[in-house]
Amino acid sequence: MDWNQQAVRSAEQYLSIQGFSCSGLIRQLSSDAGDGYTQAQARYGAQRTSACQ
Structure with missing residues (x-):
């Protein structure tokens, strides 16, 4: 499993629910x-x- 790519997916999911700073x-x-x-x-x-960004 590529944990870095999983982290990207998780980050995108969090951002779809709520705003976060970096x-x-x-x-x-x-x-x-x-x-x-x-x-x-x-x-x-x-x-x-x-x-x-």
């Missing part, structure tokens, strides 16, 4: 309450969305 999205993706991605995976996913 750093907020990274925190959500990497938190235990969120998806538990590593910091690197969360950063990769978030940076490929509109939140980090």
Whole structure:
């Protein structure tokens, strides 16, 4: 499984539900309450969305 691509999908899903800043999205993706991605995976996913543009 490509965890980076999964992180991108998760990031896009979060953004479709609610607005996030880039750093907020990274925190959500990497938190235990969120998806538990590593910091690197969360950063990769978030940076490929509109939140980090």
